[in-house]
Amino acid sequence: MMALVEAAAKAGFDAFKTQAWTVDRMFAPGTIPQEERERRRKLEVPEEWHLEIGSLCRKYGMQYGITVCATEDVERLSDYADFLKIGSYELTNYHLLRAAGKRDMRLVLSTGMATMRECQAAVERAERAYVVVMHAVSSYPCPPEQANLAAIDWMQKKLCVPIGWSDHTCSIEVVQRAVHRWKASWVEMHFDTANASGCESTHSWFPAEASAAIGIARYLPAELPRWSPIDGNGLKEPQPCELAERGWRADPYDGQRPLQEIRSFLNRKE
Numbered sequence: 001m002m003a004l005v006e007a008a009a010k011a012g013f014d015a016f017k018t019q020a021w022t023v024d025r026m027f028a029p030g031t032i033p034q035e036e037r038e039r040r041r042k043l044e045v046p047e048e049w050h051l052e053i054g055s056l057c058r059k060y061g062m063q064y065g066i067t068v069c070a071t072e073d074v075e076r077l078s079d080y081a082d083f084l085k086i087g088s089y090e091l092t093n094y095h096l097l098r099a100a101g102k103r104d105m106r107l108v109l110s111t112g113m114a115t116m117r118e119c120q121a122a123v124e125r126a127e128r129a130y131v132v133v134m135h136a137v138s139s140y141p142c143p144p145e146q147a148n149l150a151a152i153d154w155m156q157k158k159l160c161v162p163i164g165w166s167d168h169t170c171s172i173e174v175v176q177r178a179v180h181r182w183k184a185s186w187v188e189m190h191f192d193t194a195n196a197s198g199c200e201s202t203h204s205w206f207p208a209e210a211s212a213a214i215g216i217a218r219y220l221p222a223e224l225p226r227w228s229p230i231d232g233n234g235l236k237e238p239q240p241c242e243l244a245e246r247g248w249r250a251d252p253y254d255g256q257r258p259l260q261e262i263r264s265f266l267n268r269k270e
Contacts, residue, residue: 001018001049001053002052002053002056003193004016004191004192004193005053005056005057005060005062006056006060007191007193007207008062008191008210009057009060009061009062010207010211011191011207011210011211011214012210012211012214012215012218013062013189013191013210013214014062014063015057015062015063015064015065015082015083016053016057016062016063016064016065017064017065017066017067017085017188018045018049018050018053018065018066018067019045019066019067019069019087020045020047020050020066020067020068020069020073020077021044021067021068021069021070021073022044022069022070022073023037023040023041023044024037024041025069025070025072025255025256026040026069026070026250026256026257027256027257028251028254028256028257028258028263030266031257031258031262031263031266047076047077050064050066050077050080050081051080054080054081054082063082063083064080064081064082065081065082065083065084065085065108066080066081066084066085067084067085067086067087068084068085068086068090068096068100069087069089069090069093069096069250070096070255071095071096071099071255074096074099074100074103075099078103078105081105082105082106083105083106083107083108084100084103084105084106084107084108085107085108085109085110086100086107086108086109086110086122087110087112088110088111088112088113088114088136088138088249089113089138089248089249089250089257090249090250090255091109091110091111091113091114091118091119091122091249091250092118092122092249092250092251092252092259093250093251093252093255094125094252095255096250096255097109097122097125097126098125098126098127100126101125101126101127101128102127102128105130106130106131106132107126107128107130107131107132108131108132108133108134108164108186108188109122109123109126109131109132109133109134110134110136110138110166110188111133111134111135111136111155111236112136112137112138112139112166112242113138113238113242113245113246113249114236114238115236115237115238116154116155116158116235116236116237119133119155119158119159119236120158120159123159123161131161131162132161132162132163132164132185132186133155133159133161133162133163133164134163134164134165134166134186134188135148135149135151135152135155135163135164135165135166135184135236136165136166136168137168137239137241137242138168138242138245139168139239139241139242139245140168140202140203141168141169141170141202141203142167142168142169142203142239142241143169143241144169144171144173144174144229144230145229145230146232146239146240146241147169147174147178147230147231147232148230148231148232148233148234148235148236148239149165149174149177149178149181149182149230149231149232150182150231150232150233150234151232151234151235151236152165152178152182152183152184153182153183153234154234154235154236155236156183158236162185162186163184163185164184164185164186164187164188165178165179165182165184165186165187165188166187166188167187167188167189167190167205168190168203169203170203170204170205170209171230172209172212172213172216173228173230174230175187175189175213175216175217176213176216176217176224177224177228177230177231179217180217180221180224181224181228181231182231187217189204189205189210189213190203190204190205191204191205191206191210192204192205192206193206193207247259247261247262248262251263
């Protein structure tokens with residue numbers, strides 16, 4: 001993990017983010033196979049790592065962010081972070097949104113699979129001024145032609161908060177267009193150093209490509225065509241590649257995945 005932080009700093013990132021989750025709090029009992037539950041449990045980030053990662057990030061001049069997935073994590077981990085993030089699957093977790101909204105720090109909301117109405121509801125429940133909303137297509141990887149980048153403009157007009165782009169395409173053209181055509185204020189990129197062999201390799205940027213994309217986004221404003229297929233229709237709505245996953249978002253009432261109606265279906269199958 002520390003080598004990843006160092007590589008991210010050298011590539012030119014302004015911030016580094018990890019995820020904090022406990023599989024037993026994230027998934028309702030009986031909803032995923034036990035072997036999958038055990039596999040995910042091995043990927044949990046130990047709490048003591050966050051202090052060390054945050055310190056190293058600040059040494060390199062980067063901010064440190066933590067994606068929180070349960071209300072307990074907001075209180076437990078906020079002191080380690082410069083900002084918090086709520087991912088796309090937890091955008092419907094109303095208790096988590098309210099808890100994170102009470103912290104005096106930046107809150108980043110990712111909106112993969114979401115409708116505009118769901119985005120508006122999330123911003124309202126966060127109840128705070130320091131929100132950045134990330135347009136995202138949550139499929140790993142996201143086909144560039146389903147990036148629907150024009151939704152950034154509509155989201156800016158409707159939500160009246162900074163809008164960024166959470167990239168899963170690994171396309172420099174998409175990042176360039178998100179920043180210079182649609183004025184995304186933040187860009188988030190999955191990052192790996194294990195080229196083509198890491199578990200995130202299907203949707204991750206590697207150091208050389210990430211550095212090039214950051215340079216284009218930050219320093220090289222470009223003359224871009226007014227229209228491209230990656231702009232989409234501009235409506236903030238789930239893309240075809242995301243539809244199958246929408247039911248696996250966190251339930252608004254207990255905060256666990258999947259939604260209650262999907263749990264009922266799974267129980268009937270058993």
